[in-house]
Amino acid sequence: MKEDVSDKTYLNPDERLAEQKKKNAPLHVLLSGILFENPALVLVLGTCPLLAITTTAQNAFFMGLAVIFVQVGSEVIISFVRKIIPDKVRIPAFITVIAGFVTIVQMLVSAYLPALNESLGIYIPLIVVNCIVLARAEAYASKKTVISSFFDGLGMGIGYAVALFLMGAVREILGNGTFFGMGLPLFGTVIEPMMFFILPPGGFFVYGIWICLTQIFMKRLNRFLGKKAPEKPEIGGCEACGGCSGCGGSQGGTV
Amino acid sequence: MKELMIILFSAILVDNFVLSKFLGICSFLGVSKNLKTAMGMSGAVILVMLASTALTWPIQIWLLDPLGLGYLQTLVFILVIAALVQMIEMVMKKTMPPLYNALGIFLPLITTNCAVLGVAILNITKSYTFTDSMVNALGGGLGYTLSLFLFSGVRRKVDKADVPEALKGLPITLIAASLVAVSFFGFKGLVENLFR
Numbered sequence: 001m002k003e004d005v006s007d008k009t010y011l012n013p014d015e016r017l018a019e020q021k022k023k024n025a026p027l028h029v030l031l032s033g034i035l036f037e038n039p040a041l042v043l044v045l046g047t048c049p050l051l052a053i054t055t056t057a058q059n060a061f062f063m064g065l066a067v068i069f070v071q072v073g074s075e076v077i078i079s080f081v082r083k084i085i086p087d088k089v090r091i092p093a094f095i096t097v098i099a100g101f102v103t104i105v106q107m108l109v110s111a112y113l114p115a116l117n118e119s120l121g122i123y124i125p126l127i128v129v130n131c132i133v134l135a136r137a138e139a140y141a142s143k144k145t146v147i148s149s150f151f152d153g154l155g156m157g158i159g160y161a162v163a164l165f166l167m168g169a170v171r172e173i174l175g176n177g178t179f180f181g182m183g184l185p186l187f188g189t190v191i192e193p194m195m196f197f198i199l200p201p202g203g204f205f206v207y208g209i210w211i212c213l214t215q216i217f218m219k220r221l222n223r224f225l226g227k228k229a230p231e232k233p234e235i236g237g238c239e240a241c242g243g244c245s246g247c248g249g250s251q252g253g254t255v
Numbered sequence: 256m257k258e259l260m261i262i263l264f265s266a267i268l269v270d271n272f273v274l275s276k277f278l279g280i281c282s283f284l285g286v287s288k289n290l291k292t293a294m295g296m297s298g299a300v301i302l303v304m305l306a307s308t309a310l311t312w313p314i315q316i317w318l319l320d321p322l323g324l325g326y327l328q329t330l331v332f333i334l335v336i337a338a339l340v341q342m343i344e345m346v347m348k349k350t351m352p353p354l355y356n357a358l359g360i361f362l363p364l365i366t367t368n369c370a371v372l373g374v375a376i377l378n379i380t381k382s383y384t385f386t387d388s389m390v391n392a393l394g395g396g397l398g399y400t401l402s403l404f405l406f407s408g409v410r411r412k413v414d415k416a417d418v419p420e421a422l423k424g425l426p427i428t429l430i431a432a433s434l435v436a437v438s439f440f441g442f443k444g445l446v447e448n449l450f451r
Contacts, residue, residue, distance in 0.1 A: 044425060047284070048369045052277035092337060099330040107326060122376045125329040129369045131281055200275045201436035208429030212421050 026151040033155020040163030041214040045131040049123045051203035057180050060168025064161025066105045073101040075141040075153035082142050094137045102127045171197045259390045266394025268442040273402040279370035293403040299361040301396030307336045308392035311375040337366045
């Protein structure tokens with residue numbers, strides 16, 4: 001069964017779903033979101049905020065919390081109402097639910113953390129169009145029970161938050177010589193801060209390096225676990241954003 | 256006029272939507288493999304950006320703000336954009352088949368392109384006038400086109416290059432994107448000085 005999972009089917013949410021059917025244990029779902037199917041580092045979804053707001057570890061941390069909240073909330077609600085929503089309007093319905101949760105986050109952040117609201121800017125409302133959230137709503141929550149959707153949302157959210165945090169930590173330490181705004185030994189004095197990592201090009205660079213390290217790590221891990229290594233994430237068409245099979249395509253599109 | 260030129264050129268060169276604001280990265284990495292699809296996608300993005308700005312700006316200023324419903328912005332904008340994209344697709348299919356053949360398949364993918372929602376929200380947060388907003392949308396679309404055009408050229412070379420096994424595929428593509436983004440830093444300060 002494992003041998004049939006070629007590159008193409010691996011990226012296809014439906015195939016993945018069929019493979020996952022047996023493995024619905026909460027722990028497995030949670031772990032696959034954080035590690036084996038890490039949305040940012042393995043599936044390469046939701047790249048925009050990942051590159052934009054990870055200039056400091058603090059921004060990355062709070063953005064991670066916001067995404068976890070939206071991901072868990074929307075998956076639970078969508079799974080809860082999945083039998084009521086007519087098939088044809090499911091994508092607009094999902095988007096409405098997600099937008100509702102994003103609005104809650106926006107209001108909470110602007111009320112309690114105004115400084116954060118400034119630095120995250122438009123990237124909070126842009127969680128609505130984050131591929132991960134819609135992709136998981138379509139591929140997972142619209143077919144599964146509320147409980148497994150909750151764990152899937154939690155796993156995916158934490159996985160994304162971990163990736164955000166890794167990006168933010170590296171970029172802040174190398175680019176600014178601090179960590180969560182605090183000074184570090186060596187960095188900032190002996191090792192001079194490298195502006196490059198704070199600037200946009202540094203985002204692309206650090207992300208590239210993290211994906212590379214993840215691929216090496218996953219290969220080792222799979223060898224250790226005696227599994228066949230999954231193919232590299234291939235970027236092509238809009239399939240790169242797995243959400244599109246659900247979002248754009250099924251909205252009446254031809255792709 | 257001067258302000259409009261500043262907005263236009265800032266959006267294209269200095270604050271490039273893809274390389275400096277990181278909007279529309281998914282499609283940037285996805286469709287830049289091939290120049291023809293890249294240009295099709297860009298055309299569709301410019302069209303939808305202009306149309307959605309023309310629609311969302313009046314909705315925000317004349318409908319949501321007077322009614323005190325500003326907090327519904329995200330929800331309303333994304334639904335408006337989704338509906339608009341569907342409508343453009345249908346109208347185009349009926350009235351302009353050649354254009355539909357060129358851009359049509361890209362349209363459904365644009366609803367979740369963050370550049371489109373991004374430009375609509377940015378216009379409001381920067382409190383642009385209607386003309387400013389339209390120019391900003393045009394600049395954003397042209398900037399997207401420029402970066403896709405350049406990057407699809409870079410990728411043709413990168414895909415053929417001999418790189419270490421672990422960097423193959425996505426990592427090297429991202430590092431190449433990083434270098435393209437560095438080149439855009441050459442434009443810093445250009446716009447302010449050009450139109451002084």
